[in-house]
Amino acid sequence: MMSYLERPWLKFYPKNIPHEVEVPEVSMTSLIDKAIRAHGGEVALIYLGTKITYSDLGRYIENLASALSKQGIRKSSVVAIYLPNCPQFVMAYYAIQKLGAIPTAVSFLYTNREIKLQLSNSGAEFIIMLDLMYEKMKPLLNELRINKVMLVSMMHFLSPVKRAIGSLLGKVQKPSIPAGEPVLYLDKMLEMPSTGYPEAEISPKDDAASIVYTAGTTGLPKGITITHYNVVASMTITDAASGDLYKSRDTQYLLAYLPFFHVYGQIVLMTGGLSMGKTLIVIPNPKFEEMLKLIDKYRIAVFFGVPASFSIMIKYIKSGKFKLNSLRMCSCGSDKLPKNVSEEFKKLTGVDITEGYGLTEACGGVAGPAIGQEVRYDTLGTPLPSTLIAIASPEKDEFVPIGEQGEILVHGPQVMKEVWKDPQRTAKYFATIGGKKWLRTGDLGYMDPDGYLHFVERLKEVIKYKGFQVFPKELEKIISEHPAVGEVAVIGIDTPRDYQIIKAFIVLKEGFKGTKKEEITEWCSRSLAPYKIPKEIEFMESLPKNRMGKVMRESLRERENGLRKGNNSPPPGSA
Template sequence: MSDTYEVFEKYVKNKPWVKNYDEGVPADVEIKPSPLFTYLDKQVTENGQVVAYIYFGNKVPYKTVGEHSDRVAAALKEWGIGKGDVVALYMPNTPVFPIVYYGALKLGAVVTPMNPMYTPREVAWQAKDAGARVLFTVDVLYKNVEEAVKMYQLEKVVVAEITEYMPSLIKPLAKMKLKPPKIQYSSRVVPYREVLSHSPTSYRANINPLEDLAALMYTGGTTGLPKGAEITHGNISSNLQQLKPLYDVVRRKRGVNRLVIMGLLPWYHIYGQVTVMHYGIFDGATVVVMPRPDIDQLMKLIQKYNVHVLHGVPTLYNMINNHPKVGKYNLKSLAFCISGAAPLPVEVAKRFEQITGAVLREGYGLTETAVVTHLNPLYGKAKVGSIGLPIPSTYAAIADPDKPELLPPNQVGEIVISGPQVFKGYHNRPEENAQAFFQCCGLRWFRTGDMGYMDEEGYFYVVDRKKDMIKYKGYSVFSREIEEVLYQHPCVKEAAVIGVPHPEAGEIPKAFIVLKEECKGKVTPEDIIKWTEDKLAHYKRPRVVEFRDELPKSAVGKILKRELKAEELKKLQKVST
């Protein structure tokens, strides 16, 4: 279609959004894709004594982070781990996480992080799909790993104490109410302390940043079960360079030299991993590490360490707004707060800015774009309900969801992205890759799966999700994964899961189930929910189960979830009126 080239030339090629950038932010940055470990090596050389992490009051300098990651690399090398091998990380935020991550990268290995709330079944599934050879975890999660290795055999399991890098071994644990199990160590199950006893290696793999993978991040992609997104060194290093001008705006405005970033957003997720963990190392920032959400503790740490940057999800900012002690703490050091992963309610943003004096802006990105593609201007025109403007060196457009054609402003279609942060493709999923990308106007475009539009000034808006995904408190929940678990129940004949709007969680998973005849009247919705507890992480479990005699279907027998969603929306409308 010739019109698509006209749309590109007129509305996309010249990046109309640039005129609304904050002062000093360029349309493009000179990107130099680099192996990620070079950023850590630079900080060790130039800022070795600068504090990289503050963990329960203990300050860990860059020199220690670099040396310990060299020791991890030496141990992995001794075990035969090299370029292209996969190392799994199954732990909450702790200094061990980036140390292991960068130790693996130095060998050219690929890291696949796992949600610490995963059940043994989920750990085993991802390890198997990724082809992981070694897994690092923490003692408080070891029981899950012990069960997981019965389903998928790992060559080595390394167990760190959750208290590693803490100043005290007793008080933090007591406060966190955690009781680590006794672990039987062996040649296959190794303590982290033993790994650190290796002499540090100076070995660095020869990396092609544009081709070689840094991470295998699991996401829902466009449909179905989670799949591994192949993220290169170049994808992440490009995004870090694209983000720097935005951080520099804050530096100039607030007179900040070295940034202090809150490390609450989980690092197993691409959002926290890139914008906090990787960016902290890239920029030589100090990161205040929190392994679990605690709003009172969060505000206390912001005040104590004069934190400048906070990344979070809408529910986090809403919890701060409504915390009974919010007026007790001085949060004025906050300069730059970003909300992602779900739509940010206007009132939540307004109240948060009033309370803190900080700038809170909505942004947008995906695992497949490693990670940020859009952000509202920090001090310029921020539009309510918009995900903002494409960041420097990024092309964004609206495309026909079924054709490789671009649409003009104010027409709803699928948001598509082209830029150096766009991932390589899905791991062992050729059919998914064929659906996810298309060529147009000399560029390779990625289909985000989100429906939206762009206005005349280059601001983008999301109006609906094409993906069959539920957003529960910022977590991505894939209905098909829940359905597959439900179908394992001996009494379930048919199952369909949808997201139902919820005032606090955003959406909750609701399951519609048709029971087998012999089970009717013998099981309850509560029985079904309880049955999923050891099979799904808590945020994935259905919050509501409704039994039906039948489910709506198309002529070919496909269950029509859109009809179920329409029914639920009608119920909510009746309640609200």
């Protein structure tokens, strides 16, 4: 049988897709500089109707880099960005990198505890943040002794007319910042001409371009160190796998609604789009009906999303108000796409949703169907150029045979350097097999004989029930096929008896609110072994989700643990 190192997937690559790419050893900002020079007069960003050209973007980046340099930001300084999607995020991100400093974007979903952990762990000495959040954040900043604060107004790039209308309608919130407060204002810095700054010498393979925080497999946020080389490799590989797709003017506009604090929005959309000279329509607060209007208005051909994006879009598409005849490709990441969502979207739009596989620790995508490659439903495509994927034992540093389940491993130039300031966690992330260093993903899956990757479950999500292993994704797939089910999440709930109880949380479709739990149980019994059938079912109005639209199973587990705390009675179904 062929081994992973023999790359069985290559025989399915289209002829125009290279097996390997040459990754230039340059800084990440050199990609943006190149795009600015090549596309100067073209539009880089559209923000609530305001257009910003590549030339203007370059000028703003230079002005801000000069201002930050005067504030003592230098090579290896860590600067936190606490902003929603907006032009100032883009400008700050690349200005920081111009100085050889390191941006770390803070999630707007984080609690104060999580924000404190990230700011403390990263060693951030400066923060660029939304002015409306300043008063709330001030005690924490004082506690951490972060005394360099630069505030951003979401109003700065709005036209005078929109500002006036917003004020009249009461839609404009005004920050409450006491006079004499020791803060800087980024919007003023953007308009101050650059007086120059020390040019940083970047070592692409060693120097961090960004520290991206992710919960990963442990539940505790950790900083993933992404180097300049990682990002350039990711861009080069994506471009190679895309064939001629992005060379067409039909793909000029991209909806930048996925949050920039997440690797999908930050690397794939923001940096990927700008490095190719595309126009990003920057959306701070996604509203899907408005986004569908933008798809028609700008004749958008390529749309990046997560499963929740497509589920919500379907509801609005059914109204018949949108043409969407410009769409050529829809790409889904971050979580497994339910089959019924994929089929319904194809029926309504005529467009297939292609699924890929990526992770923060590998700077975005590592597998997916290349342009022109056969798309096989229920797979995540094949490894991208210059990328190896293998399946190994979760407990040992050894491969399992092709076709068998195990932990997904990745080897390639886009794989992270390290966990920030944590050698022990870094060591746990990697395995050396076959003379190569592999990233352990914490995901369970398998590769079929043709080299297509199949995702099974996050290792930490596997439910252990009376000696059996149960995969929530398998149950969710079966339950989601019931005609009454809109959304579903399955978790394992710990019990005092050293096994877990399986519970399903279900959101019913409109018109099916009278569905009984027994109907779901009976449906499951047709396709699942008795030990896999959920012992508990709860109907909910909605499932908890993060900003990426991914169901937060951890929130459901915490909720259940809270409800059951102190209840010593045997759990349902434990007899």
